[in-house]
Amino acid sequence: xxxVVNTKTVLQVPKWKFTKLKTNFSVENRFILxxxxxxxxxxxxxxxxxxxxxxxPTYMDTSLILSPxxxxxxxxxxxxxxxxxxxxxYGSSDSLIxxxxxxxxxxxxxxxxxxxxxxxxxxxxxxxxxxxxILMTIPGILLALAIAAALGPGxxxxxxxxxxxxxxxxxxxxxxxxxxxxxxxxxxxSRSIGTPEWRIFLLHLxxxxxxxxxxxxxxxxxxxxxxxxxxxFLGLGIIKEIPDWGALLSQGRGYLTVGWWISxxxxxxxxxxxxxxxxxxxxxxDTFDPKTRKTR
Amino acid sequence: MTIVNKVLLKISTAFVSIIGSSILVxxxxxxLPGDPVLSMIDPxxxxxxxxxxxxxxxxxxxxxxxxxxxxxxxxLQGDFGQSVVNSEPVLPKIVEHFPATLALxxxxxxxxxxxGVTFGVLSAIYRNKWIDIIARIIGLFGIxxxxxxxxxLLILIFSVFLNWLPGIGSxxxxxxxxxxxxxxxVGAGFIIRMVRNSxxxxxxxxxxxxxxxxxxxxxxxxxxxxxxxxxxPAITIIGLNIGELLAGTVVIETVFSRQGxxxxxxxxxxxxDLPVIQGVVFFSAIVYVVINxxxxxxxxxxxxxxxxxx
Numbered sequence: 001x002x003x004v005v006n007t008k009t010v011l012q013v014p015k016w017k018f019t020k021l022k023t024n025f026s027v028e029n030r031f032i033l034x035x036x037x038x039x040x041x042x043x044x045x046x047x048x049x050x051x052x053x054x055x056x057p058t059y060m061d062t063s064l065i066l067s068p069x070x071x072x073x074x075x076x077x078x079x080x081x082x083x084x085x086x087x088x089x090y091g092s093s094d095s096l097i098x099x100x101x102x103x104x105x106x107x108x109x110x111x112x113x114x115x116x117x118x119x120x121x122x123x124x125x126x127x128x129x130x131x132x133x134i135l136m137t138i139p140g141i142l143l144a145l146a147i148a149a150a151l152g153p154g155x156x157x158x159x160x161x162x163x164x165x166x167x168x169x170x171x172x173x174x175x176x177x178x179x180x181x182x183x184x185x186x187x188x189x190s191r192s193i194g195t196p197e198w199r200i201f202l203l204h205l206x207x208x209x210x211x212x213x214x215x216x217x218x219x220x221x222x223x224x225x226x227x228x229x230x231x232x233f234l235g236l237g238i239i240k241e242i243p244d245w246g247a248l249l250s251q252g253r254g255y256l257t258v259g260w261w262i263s264x265x266x267x268x269x270x271x272x273x274x275x276x277x278x279x280x281x282x283x284x285x286d287t288f289d290p291k292t293r294k295t296r
Numbered sequence: 297m298t299i300v301n302k303v304l305l306k307i308s309t310a311f312v313s314i315i316g317s318s319i320l321v322x323x324x325x326x327x328l329p330g331d332p333v334l335s336m337i338d339p340x341x342x343x344x345x346x347x348x349x350x351x352x353x354x355x356x357x358x359x360x361x362x363x364x365x366x367x368x369x370x371x372l373q374g375d376f377g378q379s380v381v382n383s384e385p386v387l388p389k390i391v392e393h394f395p396a397t398l399a400l401x402x403x404x405x406x407x408x409x410x411x412g413v414t415f416g417v418l419s420a421i422y423r424n425k426w427i428d429i430i431a432r433i434i435g436l437f438g439i440x441x442x443x444x445x446x447x448x449l450l451i452l453i454f455s456v457f458l459n460w461l462p463g464i465g466s467x468x469x470x471x472x473x474x475x476x477x478x479x480x481x482v483g484a485g486f487i488i489r490m491v492r493n494s495x496x497x498x499x500x501x502x503x504x505x506x507x508x509x510x511x512x513x514x515x516x517x518x519x520x521x522x523x524x525x526x527x528x529p530a531i532t533i534i535g536l537n538i539g540e541l542l543a544g545t546v547v548i549e550t551v552f553s554r555q556g557x558x559x560x561x562x563x564x565x566x567x568x569d570l571p572v573i574q575g576v577v578f579f580s581a582i583v584y585v586v587i588n589x590x591x592x593x594x595x596x597x598x599x600x601x602x603x604x605x606x
Contacts, residue, residue, distance in 0.1 A: 134316035139543035267445030
């Protein structure tokens with residue numbers, strides 16, 4: 001008996017639809033809009049600190065040491081008489097570089113490892129997954145800490161440390177995704193008409209499996225910034241004239257009783273950014289994961 | 297497979313993981329491009345002889361497999377190496393300070409489970425009501441606030457301004473309150489989100505409809521049936537969470553100037569004392585693997601489906 005296959009449905013390749021993110025102004029969407037605006041504002045601060053910061057971050061007004069927040073210095077001044085608001089604005093670039101670069105590196109390497117492991121399966125998959133499991137025996141921040149300590153201080157070293165500690169998560173997501181996509185009918189159909197394997201991999205498997213990776217990277221950005229600023233809080237960052245948020249917060253720790261604002265505002269900046277990223281990440285996940293869309 | 301075989305298999309897998317992580321911890325120091333010797337001493341003042349001497353003292357002039365097998369044999373005998381700063385052996389120091397860290401980890405874990413499960417369950421049952429909104433906000437803040445900031449805020453509020461609780465130190469139960477709150481809040485954030493999601497998944501299942509159809513009270517449906525099923529995936533995240541909390545003590549013990557193994561690492565970072573960092577990270581990995589093994593085994597007792605899956 002010959003099986004009749006409806007070629008139309010078999011060959012239909014699901015496409016990414018941006019229209020899924022349709023705008024409707026419910027309370028929830030206003031939250032997401034607010035989160036987006038915070039993220040954009042902080043990115044602008046990181047890109048153009050000169051235009052946004054009211055003072056130079058290195059300018060020390062010795063007559064205004066440790067003055068509390070006021071109309072001239074919204075976030076107060078520190079123990080050198082530097083403007084804390086300007087320090088926070090200038091500190092954003094290093095903090096964001098650590099977060100974004102480590103997500104890009106970790107996501108790319110983790111994604112490739114996961115894709116290869118999921119695509120080839122068998123022995124390669126077993127070996128790769130064992131290594132990933134071993135990487136996961138050490139909690140993220142400790143792994144990053146050990147790597148950063150071994151590499152020595154430096155911005156790129158922190159980026160690398162945070163990136164490596166995030167690889168297992170991305171690899172697992174990508175692997176699972178590829179394993180399910182490679183069994184789809186449209187992949188089989190494409191193979192049956194003689195498409196070379198590399199073309200199937202690049203044109204069908206990758207584009208259809210990376211949306212969970214994107215969602216994870218968004219949420220991972222928050223985690224990476226938390227771990228990165230934690231490392232620099234612990235003194236693994238670079239000692240520079242303009243500290244990043246974690247180092248700034250750490251410096252203010254010695255002055256808690258005389259100047260609560262020095263530590264409070266850099267921490268607020270980290271929290272606001274990570275919070276906004278998480279809100280956006282949640283929304284993305286709800287949009288791309290059909291399971292959650294109905295119930296939540 | 298009998299239950300005994302299953303348990304034995306899990307224990308041996310955990311043991312393999314521990315060996316794996318010892319290789320990993322060792323390789324990090326060995327394989328990374330940074331020269332551990334140069335990151336320990338200031339290159340601008342070090343003479344080539346000093347560098348060579350330190351390298352020899354640490355055994356770093358030997359090939360990888362010899363270094364590793366030596367390290368591994370030592371670890372098996374309870375020798376985690378010694379500090380390059382004061383030549384103190386690493387393991388006794390860890391063992392001495394571990395109870396303080398364990399106390400902090402347990403109190404924060406307990407706190408995070410109580411807050412997390414309570415709010416997670418209420419949030420799912422009263423979906424889109426005000427309690428759900430509050431729980432979701434707590435969950436979001438929990439996973440978004442760096443512990444070193446929430447810790448500092450707690451010190452500012454309860455110690456500096458109100459003067460209710462000691463902000464720093466590690467003597468007495470009072471010093472445990474603020475660090476546990478700060479660390480437990482992060483865990484609570486993860487657990488709220490996890491429990492809420494898995495509870496919502498369960499509520500949408502067919503058997504809940506059946507239970508309602510047969511006339512069971514909503515209370516019984518939720519607490520006796522839905523909650524029990526929802527807690528199974530939540531236990532995994534609670535297990536993982538305890539490991540993360542243990543790692544989080546590195547930051548928290550620094551913020552609150554507490555004694556503990558996290559503090560040992562933080563101090564070792566300042567002193568560039570790699571063997572100590574290596575020792576504590578490996579020790580934490582062992583604890584982490586053991587906790588996850590226990591969580592894994594507890595499944596067999598909690599979930600009848602796993603228990604009877606022979």
